[in-house]
Structures are given as C-alpha cells and as structure tokens.
Amino acid sequence: MTDSLLVRRFATIGRHSPLFYEEPLHLVTGEGVWLTDVNGRRYLDAYNNVPHVGHAHPRIVEAMRSQASSLNVHTRYLNDRVVDYAEDLLSRFEPSLDRVLFSNSGSEANDLALRMSHQHTGARGVLVTDHSYHGHTSLLAGITTGLKNHEPLGDHVRTFHVPDLDDAAHQGRSEEEVLTAALTEVQAGISDLVRNGHGVSAVILETLFSTEGLPRVPDRYVVEVAQLVRQAGGMVIADEVQAGLGRVGSHFWGYQQHGLIPDFVTMGKPLGNGHPLAGVVTTAALLEEFGSRNEYFNTFAGTPVSAAVGHEVLKIVDDEALVANSAALGEVIHHRLEQLVAAHPRLGVPKGSGLFFGFSVFADAEHLQPDAHTTRALVEAIKARGVLLSKIGPTSSVLKIRPPLALREEHLPLLLGTMEEAVAEVLE
Ligand SMILES: Cc1ncc(COP(=O)(O)O)c(C=O)c1O
Structure with missing residues (x-):
C-alpha cells in the first residue's frame, strides 16, 4: 500500500517534494505527541513544532x-x-x-x-x-x-x-x-x-x-x-x-x-x-x-x-502551562543529555533551549570533523525504535529534537532511553 502510494505521489506531486527517512513514513493519525502509521505502529513525535499544543487537540x-x-x-x-x-x-x-x-x-x-x-x-x-x-x-x-x-x-x-x-x-x-x-x-x-x-x-x-x-x-x-x-x-x-x-x-x-x-x-x-x-x-x-x-x-x-x-x-x-513545561522538561533533558554526551567523546555538548535541543556528532574525539553520516544513522536508529526526530546545521550533523510542547515528563523515559540505546548501537 505504501509502495503504490509512493508511485502515485511521484506521478502527481513529483519526485522532488522532500520525504523524511530512508523508508518514508505513511502516517494515518495523530493524537497529542503520538503519530500512528498505516500498520498501526505508534511513534513518539519529537520533531513537529506545528502541532504546538499536540496533534488533534480536542x-x-x-x-x-x-x-x-x-x-x-x-x-x-x-x-x-x-x-x-x-x-x-x-x-x-x-x-x-x-x-x-x-x-x-x-x-x-x-x-x-x-x-x-x-x-x-x-x-x-x-x-x-x-x-x-x-x-x-x-x-x-x-x-x-x-x-x-x-x-x-x-x-x-x-x-x-x-x-x-x-x-x-x-x-x-x-x-x-x-x-x-x-x-x-x-x-x-x-x-x-x-x-x-x-x-x-x-x-x-x-x-x-x-x-x-x-x-x-x-x-x-x-x-x-x-x-x-x-x-x-x-x-x-x-x-x-x-x-x-x-x-x-x-x-x-x-x-x-x-x-x-x-x-x-x-x-x-x-x-x-x-x-x-x-x-x-x-x-x-x-x-x-x-x-x-x-x-x-x-x-x-x-x-x-x-x-x-x-x-x-x-x-x-x-x-496547560506549556511555557513552564517547556522550561522544566528542557532542563531535565539537558541534564540527561550532558550525561549521555559525556560518555561518548564523539558527541558535542547539548545545544538549544526549552523544547528545541540536540547535540553535534563528530567523526573524531577532537571534534574536528562533523559527521553527517553517523547523524543520519542515529536518526534512522531512533526512528526504528519508535521516536521521530531529525538533523540540522550547515553540515547536517546536529540532532534536531523539537517535539510538540504537549510533551510531558511521562514521555521522557521513551525519548531519552531510545536516544541512549541508539547512540550505544550506532557509535560503539
Ligand atoms: C525560521 C523559518 N522562517 C520562515 C519559514 C517559512 O514558513 P512557511 O513554510 O510557513 O512559509 C520557515 C519554514 O520552515 C522557518 O523555519
């Protein structure tokens, strides 16, 4: 179904309209910070800033x-x-x-x-x-x-x-x-x-x-x-x-x-x-x-x-006190990411503020060479575990994490645990 939709899309919207991920996501519903694909798989949305207060907010x-x-x-x-x-x-x-x-x-x-x-x-x-x-x-x-x-x-x-x-x-x-x-x-x-x-x-x-x-x-x-x-x-x-x-x-x-x-x-x-x-x-x-x-x-x-x-x-x-939520969660996340990057010399310090954050990925511990290839591999590995995010920067080597402000503390174990697992898999 997804393959034939891709063919129809190319035949109408064209090949140059950007699509995320090696295998494009075919989404059918969204609710709060969750997106569900055509196979019923749920993803934590840690990418989209347009659904600021959450997808399909009643x-x-x-x-x-x-x-x-x-x-x-x-x-x-x-x-x-x-x-x-x-x-x-x-x-x-x-x-x-x-x-x-x-x-x-x-x-x-x-x-x-x-x-x-x-x-x-x-x-x-x-x-x-x-x-x-x-x-x-x-x-x-x-x-x-x-x-x-x-x-x-x-x-x-x-x-x-x-x-x-x-x-x-x-x-x-x-x-x-x-x-x-x-x-x-x-x-x-x-x-x-x-x-x-x-x-x-x-x-x-x-x-x-x-x-x-x-x-x-x-x-x-x-x-x-x-x-x-x-x-x-x-x-x-x-x-x-x-x-x-x-x-x-x-x-x-x-x-x-x-x-x-x-x-x-x-x-x-x-x-x-x-x-x-x-x-x-x-x-x-x-x-x-x-x-x-x-x-x-x-x-x-x-x-x-x-x-x-x-x-x-x-x-x-x-x-829903979303500005305070952004500040509070941003702080918790920053702290956890500091621990994550400290354990991996090829990762730069956490960047950003509130609920827009990320870190740079380098090819070397001296941070001389940005590593777009590994960054892309991380984005894919994180997606494979059910969390959606992306990459930014002039060399596409900064992870881009920018969830709806509806993100809550209860979602952090999945977001951060997934990132830790993916980093361990891709960088080690
Ligand atoms: C910083 C910034 N300004 C302006 C725009 C353009 O906004 P729109 O796509 O709604 O025209 C974008 C879109 O990505 C953006 O990120």
Whole structure:
C-alpha cells in the first residue's frame, strides 16, 4: 500500500517534494505527541513544532468546528473573533509592539516584514546569516542561504556567520574574542552594502538559530548586531516562526532570550497548530506608514475560523502551562543529555533551549570533523525504535529534537532511553 502510494505521489506531486527517512513514513493519525502509521505502529513525535499544543487537540478541533459551522469570511467585515485574538496575541509582546498584520504562512510574514523595512528605510540592503531559511517567495529565495535554491543571492544581500561558543571553547577562543570577530564581520557587511549604494534595509534573524545548528551565541551578540544595523538606519526582523510561543521555555518569544526588542516579529508554524495562520507584529507607527501607502489585503488571513483556532492555541498554552513545561522538561533533558554526551567523546555538548535541543556528532574525539553520516544513522536508529526526530546545521550533523510542547515528563523515559540505546548501537 505504501509502495503504490509512493508511485502515485511521484506521478502527481513529483519526485522532488522532500520525504523524511530512508523508508518514508505513511502516517494515518495523530493524537497529542503520538503519530500512528498505516500498520498501526505508534511513534513518539519529537520533531513537529506545528502541532504546538499536540496533534488533534480536542479544543482546537472544536474551535475550528464551531466557528466553521457559524461563519467564515475575510477581514473586510467587522467580526469580533479576529479582534479578540489580536488583543490576546498582542498582550504577549512588549507595549511598543502593538499592531499585527495576519498572513497565511511564515514566508508571507517575512516577505511582508522585508517589504515594510524597504519602504520605511528607502534602502534595499539585507543582512542574513550564512545558513538560514526564512521562506519561499521570490524575495526570500534571494536571501536563502540554508536550503538548495536555484536563485543566486541578491546583489543587495550580505551574509554573516553566527558564532558558536561551544566551537570556540574547543578552539581555546574566549567569548570576548568571538564576539568582537562576529561583530566585525557584521559591520563589514553593512559597510559593503553602503559602499555599493544599497544602504541597509534590515537584518533578519531566526532567534534560536535553528537552521544554523543551534549555536550558543555570546550573551550580547544579538543586541549588538541589532545595534550595528540600527546605527546604519536598518530595521530588525525577528523570525519567530520556529522559536515563538514558548518553545524556548524561558520566554514566550525567542528574541526575549537575547534582551532584544525587534521592529518586526514574524510568526507562523505553531500559531494555528496546523491551521495556516501566521503574521507580523510591529509598532503602530510602522503599520500606519505602511497602511497609508498600501492596501494590504490577504483573503484567507485572519478569518474568524483562523482567529478562533489561533486564540484557542494561546488559551491552551496558558491553561496547560506549556511555557513552564517547556522550561522544566528542557532542563531535565539537558541534564540527561550532558550525561549521555559525556560518555561518548564523539558527541558535542547539548545545544538549544526549552523544547528545541540536540547535540553535534563528530567523526573524531577532537571534534574536528562533523559527521553527517553517523547523524543520519542515529536518526534512522531512533526512528526504528519508535521516536521521530531529525538533523540540522550547515553540515547536517546536529540532532534536531523539537517535539510538540504537549510533551510531558511521562514521555521522557521513551525519548531519552531510545536516544541512549541508539547512540550505544550506532557509535560503539
Ligand atoms: C525560521 C523559518 N522562517 C520562515 C519559514 C517559512 O514558513 P512557511 O513554510 O510557513 O512559509 C520557515 C519554514 O520552515 C522557518 O523555519
């Protein structure tokens, strides 16, 4: 059945639409942190961040059903659902970030934030990290560094590397040294943009640096990058598509971990728990400027059904204390992973925060050579034992573990026990 489905998929969706795992998973149901395949085998989902409050959460299903059965229209009519939701969402930001524009995807949100930055500054130059992904529109294809893309980087784009204090510690470099070198690189990009007549429109940063492989950045790194960009007249876009809604545990938004207040916060994935809901949060002044020049209208964004779902997600995050859960479990997991990696010289220290974590896999105990092959073997061995996760980073050699926030302490023995067994099998 799975084989013939694969043939039909290739014949319709094509061969290039990515599929995970050597043998693709044919899933039929999801509930909480569990996914079940066509053979009735259950997997612990330690990968998916879109079903933030859990797969098929009954309150989300009911919010969708009840709103869809009474009214669903676009935002050109007055409806209290979208305003109720916007008020609740905005209450989770600093007071200056008090306006929201809804969209359907993280790509649309980032595209819009870049467009607003461009219009506000009159400049075109964009700074982006050297291994990142912010979406798939033409504009974003021109700034993509972390995914295969036919389009070259735009002339108006400069990239910079995100420093990792874990790597630096291995090389005997101090935090101060690392920070100075990293900021010098950003300043060089800014100067080059200015010299070439592009000016500086924005820097866009994913605040967990997940595509980059979860580097541990110096404390002041993000605020200082923002300061350099602002001094050059540019705006700061925090991409919270991965880090937002309590994923990092210590804060509701990833940028808050860094002590930054961005000009634009872009959101997506977990916002609608699987329903397409995304958006840009910004200041009243920036929205006013953009709104007075452009009629922004987005047919499916912020409908009563989307708003009902998005609002229910926020209420569940509160009612089920999911941010505190992310922090508490993140700490327990971090501690157990420290013990695991200490016993295996080819594994790097645990990375990430809250319920987004992993560790690097190397070919040698000196941590000179990243080992994508062994990382892939670990992902497969963990899957074979019934747990789903993946890999990230420029060399695909960091395990990517990012379960729904509905993960509970009772699931940890399976998650961590499975990882320990797989590491023992693959590395020994
Ligand atoms: C950090 C980040 N930003 C933006 C996007 C694009 O979001 P979407 O796929 O909803 O367009 C993604 C998607 O993977 C992402 O990881």
